[in-house]
Amino acid sequence: MDRANIVIIGGGVVGCAIARALSVKWDDVFLLEAMPKLGMGTSSRNSGVIHSGLYYTPGSLKAKHCVRGNRLTYEFCASHGVSHRNCGKLVVASSKEEADELGRLVETGHANGLENLKIVDRAAIRVREPHVAGYQAIEVASTGILSSEDLVKAYARVAADQGANILANARVERLEALPDAVRVTSVAGEIEARCLINSAGLFADEVAAMLGSSMARHKIYPVRGEYCELVRAKQDWVRGLVYPLPHAVGLTLGMHLTKTLWGRVLVGPTARYIEDKNDYETNRESVEDFARGAKPLLPDIEPADFVPAYSGIRPKLISPSSPLVQAHGRGMADFIIERDPEFPRVVHLIGIESPGLTSAPAIAEHVSQLVGEVLA
Numbered sequence: 001m002d003r004a005n006i007v008i009i010g011g012g013v014v015g016c017a018i019a020r021a022l023s024v025k026w027d028d029v030f031l032l033e034a035m036p037k038l039g040m041g042t043s044s045r046n047s048g049v050i051h052s053g054l055y056y057t058p059g060s061l062k063a064k065h066c067v068r069g070n071r072l073t074y075e076f077c078a079s080h081g082v083s084h085r086n087c088g089k090l091v092v093a094s095s096k097e098e099a100d101e102l103g104r105l106v107e108t109g110h111a112n113g114l115e116n117l118k119i120v121d122r123a124a125i126r127v128r129e130p131h132v133a134g135y136q137a138i139e140v141a142s143t144g145i146l147s148s149e150d151l152v153k154a155y156a157r158v159a160a161d162q163g164a165n166i167l168a169n170a171r172v173e174r175l176e177a178l179p180d181a182v183r184v185t186s187v188a189g190e191i192e193a194r195c196l197i198n199s200a201g202l203f204a205d206e207v208a209a210m211l212g213s214s215m216a217r218h219k220i221y222p223v224r225g226e227y228c229e230l231v232r233a234k235q236d237w238v239r240g241l242v243y244p245l246p247h248a249v250g251l252t253l254g255m256h257l258t259k260t261l262w263g264r265v266l267v268g269p270t271a272r273y274i275e276d277k278n279d280y281e282t283n284r285e286s287v288e289d290f291a292r293g294a295k296p297l298l299p300d301i302e303p304a305d306f307v308p309a310y311s312g313i314r315p316k317l318i319s320p321s322s323p324l325v326q327a328h329g330r331g332m333a334d335f336i337i338e339r340d341p342e343f344p345r346v347v348h349l350i351g352i353e354s355p356g357l358t359s360a361p362a363i364a365e366h367v368s369q370l371v372g373e374v375l376a
């Protein structure tokens with residue numbers, strides 16, 4: 001049977017960034033991905049935004065990894081030819097009442113180490129985004145946009161060049177803890193790992209359960225987000241990235257407007273708890289729902305201006321029956337990145353929802369530190 005220093009389960013953006021970071025330091029790194037290609041799940045079904053770290057609770061992993069990941073992601077994209085643009089974004093308060101919230105967001109941003117946050121008035125919003133309505137907005141300079149498919153491929157290419165073994169069509173089906181390793185059984189064969197990384201995204205709780213670990217108590221609730229695109233005739237109505245205030249919308253950062261690298265305008269994502277982690281249908285929200293959601297930012301938009309696009313599924317750690325969700329339709333949990341208390345050779349990454357795309361290289365540094373402890 002093959003033996004490896006490290007086996008990573010999951011070839012999304014996080015697993016690939018981890019493979020890149022670990023293969024600099026260790027030989028015999030394997031990455032096992034269930035699907036025929038890397039990054040086919042959440043990692044290619046998102047907004048593609050390089051987040052700044054404005055919203056997250058100071059001191060949380062989301063805040064730390066997003067702020068550092070923002071810088072590392074720009075550096076990586078620039079040096080490895082990944083399409084991206086540092087376009088900045090607007091976070092818009094629609095009324096005088098909402099404007100107080102902008103001040104609080106700026107304070108959170110400063111506590112997270114962000115610079116270049118500027119509050120601008122209605123006239124400045126109109127100059128930047130002539131079709132967007134708003135009372136005041138924060139201009140966030142460090143936000144940007146990238147091609148998430150290109151990013152996943154580039155992390156994987158660098159990892160492979162450094163000697164990592166990357167296997168697609170290799171769904172992991174069984175895990176068994178041995179005294180000095182973990183036996184990993186996938187459809188591609190068996191391998192013993194001195195250190196195992198669970199980076200299985202939506203399925204990370206199920207991978208923890210394969211091991212019989214108490215970490216499986218961190219149940220993942222899939223929350224689907226659907227996107228529409230604006231019709232071609234309305235694509236010049238949005239020039240950059242425009243977000244509402246996050247408090248108004250709860251479970252997510254809200255239905256935002258994203259000008260992609262290809263000049264299309266995405267509207268969304270919505271947020272709906274679903275049963276099936278593979279259910280990517282875009283059939284529950286109507287164009288009327290999208291028009292209603294987007295009207296506070298784009299008052300003149302009509303249902304006929306929307307075309308259904310695609311959906312992504314968030315690995316939420318907050319149950320739909322939690323009091324916060326029930327009462328306010330909102331709830332945020334931090335990333336879980338920990339060594340398993342009962343199986344210390346295993347590192348779990350659970351609940352890596354947004355801003356996971358941005359945070360991936362900083363998460364990889366964190367995991368590299370934990371792997372150093374395991375293999376010391």
Ligand SMILES: Cc1cc2nc3c(=O)[nH]c(=O)nc-3n(C[C@H](O)[C@H](O)[C@H](O)COP(=O)(O)OP(=O)(O)OC[C@H]3O[C@@H](n4cnc5c(N)ncnc54)[C@H](O)[C@@H]3O)c2cc1C
Nearest residue numbers: 010012013014034043046047049172201312355356357358
């Ligand atoms: C609608 C939406 C919008 C988002 N927008 C942004 C954004 O703009 N900016 C941002 O920073 N973040 C954003 N995110 C978050 C970001 O996309 C995720 O945090 C990130 O993609 C998570 O990557 P991952 O590698 O952890 O998970 P995944 O991409 O889910 O990868 C996990 C991989 O594990 C594989 N796998 C699962 N089980 C097994 C098994 N048993 N054996 C082998 N392989 C297995 C899966 O096939 C999958 O490929 C968004 C997310 C959503 C849903």
